[in-house]
Amino acid sequence: MPKTATRAKADAKGQGRSGSEASNGTAENGIAGAIDVKIAHEEYLKRKRSQLAAIKDMDRDLLREMLYQMVLGRVFEQKCAEVYRLGKIGGFCHLYIGQEAIAVGSMMALKEGDYAITSYRDHVQAMIAGIEPGAVMAELYGRATGNVGGKGGSMHMFSKEKGFFGGHGIVGGQIGVATGMAYAQKYKGTDNATLCFFGEAAVNQGIFHESLNMAQLWKIPCIYICENNKYGMGTSQARAMSIANIAKKAEGYGMAGEFVDGMDVMAVRAATLRALERARRDGSPTLLEIRAYRYMGHSMSDPGKYRTTEEIKRYQERDPILLFKDSLEEAKVFSDKDFAEIDEQVRATVDAAVKFADESPFPDESALMTDVFA
Numbered sequence: 001m002p003k004t005a006t007r008a009k010a011d012a013k014g015q016g017r018s019g020s021e022a023s024n025g026t027a028e029n030g031i032a033g034a035i036d037v038k039i040a041h042e043e044y045l046k047r048k049r050s051q052l053a054a055i056k057d058m059d060r061d062l063l064r065e066m067l068y069q070m071v072l073g074r075v076f077e078q079k080c081a082e083v084y085r086l087g088k089i090g091g092f093c094h095l096y097i098g099q100e101a102i103a104v105g106s107m108m109a110l111k112e113g114d115y116a117i118t119s120y121r122d123h124v125q126a127m128i129a130g131i132e133p134g135a136v137m138a139e140l141y142g143r144a145t146g147n148v149g150g151k152g153g154s155m156h157m158f159s160k161e162k163g164f165f166g167g168h169g170i171v172g173g174q175i176g177v178a179t180g181m182a183y184a185q186k187y188k189g190t191d192n193a194t195l196c197f198f199g200e201a202a203v204n205q206g207i208f209h210e211s212l213n214m215a216q217l218w219k220i221p222c223i224y225i226c227e228n229n230k231y232g233m234g235t236s237q238a239r240a241m242s243i244a245n246i247a248k249k250a251e252g253y254g255m256a257g258e259f260v261d262g263m264d265v266m267a268v269r270a271a272t273l274r275a276l277e278r279a280r281r282d283g284s285p286t287l288l289e290i291r292a293y294r295y296m297g298h299s300m301s302d303p304g305k306y307r308t309t310e311e312i313k314r315y316q317e318r319d320p321i322l323l324f325k326d327s328l329e330e331a332k333v334f335s336d337k338d339f340a341e342i343d344e345q346v347r348a349t350v351d352a353a354v355k356f357a358d359e360s361p362f363p364d365e366s367a368l369m370t371d372v373f374a
């Protein structure tokens with residue numbers, strides 16, 4: 001994508017209030033509407049100004065790692081799509097392309113002892129947690145060297161050692177588990193917290209409401225991150241939810257709630273740090289509604305008939321990686337040469353991951369009944 005594309009346009013109403021408190025539903029609700037180019041451009045500039053201000057106080061190495069992880073997530077998953085089409089990956093495969101700023105901005109604000117847990121759209125979160133890209137790719141291939149021995153596949157990355165507790169296939173299931181994880185952190189007297197990622201469609205599940213109620217009542221240090229990518233499979237949020245503004249739902253539990261621009265990695269980081277501060281102080285939970293957009297289908301088998309290519313393009317034009325690069329360049333933190341180096345490092349890592357998966361054996365027959373608990 002050309003670098004200049006992000007300069008020209010941004011999103012329509014309701015998407016550009018980076019880091020602002022939840023407001024009452026002027027936000028667009030998953031449906032492509034008419035774009036006022038002037039407003040869109042102003043919003044883009046505002047987003048960039050806020051990124052430039054945030055970048056100023058940041059450590060250069062950390063900024064590089066954030067960009068590296070975003071690019072790694074993007075390129076790794078583009079490769080997943082490619083090898084899936086070649087038949088090397090079987091079963092489900094849900095890609096995260098377009099949403100990278102959410103995982104990077106939030107997880108890279110964590111400290112030792114904090115936890116993360118997510119849905120089936122889990123490859124990028126797993127790598128940020130520290131699971132090797134080769135182990136993630138080998139898991140997708142169903143190989144014995146995979147992250148969970150080739151038995152979980154795409155949806156079930158997991159590492160207790162890295163504080164990454166999956167990878168869950170039941171929509172909303174991880175919300176209850178996360179609440180228990182954060183309860184344990186408090187019970188043990190730590191000042192750690194748990195990040196719980198889930199999609200906007202999971203908000204309609206009972207477990208969301210039961211968990212938030214309990215977390216606020218008992219002051220459980222869980223940060224509920226709703227990744228609002230506008231669709232639950234092929235159903236837009238507008239067709240499935242009575243209100244547009246999910247962050248507002250926090251008010252029903254007396255909980256802090258914040259709307260966050262998920263195309264702006266620095267806004268995600270800032271909101272997560274605010275939530276972590278609350279959690280570490282006295283265990284107070286937070287609901288963050290972070291809006292972004294998934295460029296690919298729900299999974300690799302999605303024919304995508306429920307949205308137009310124009311709608312997808314509109315979001316690609318305000319891509320979070322291009323915006324971040326633009327800001328880093330303008331702030332003179334990195335040059336084209338640095339970007340090229342990062343790209344090269346990422347390509348080498350992804351190529352090595354694929355080679356590792358390709359050359360790894362399938363699990364031995366003798367492992368068929370091990371780790372089976374049902």
Ligand SMILES: Cc1ncc(C[n+]2csc(CCOP(=O)(O)OP(=O)(O)O)c2C)c(N)n1
Nearest residue numbers: 121169170171199200201202229231232233
């Ligand atoms: C309890 C349950 N109901 C239905 C499904 C089938 N299902 C899988 S993903 C999905 C949509 C979830 O969308 P969302 O929560 O917005 O997350 P996204 O896929 O957009 O990341 C559905 C309905 C499921 N896995 N679990």
Ligand SMILES: [Mg+2]
Nearest residue numbers: 199200231232
């Ligand atoms: Mg969704």
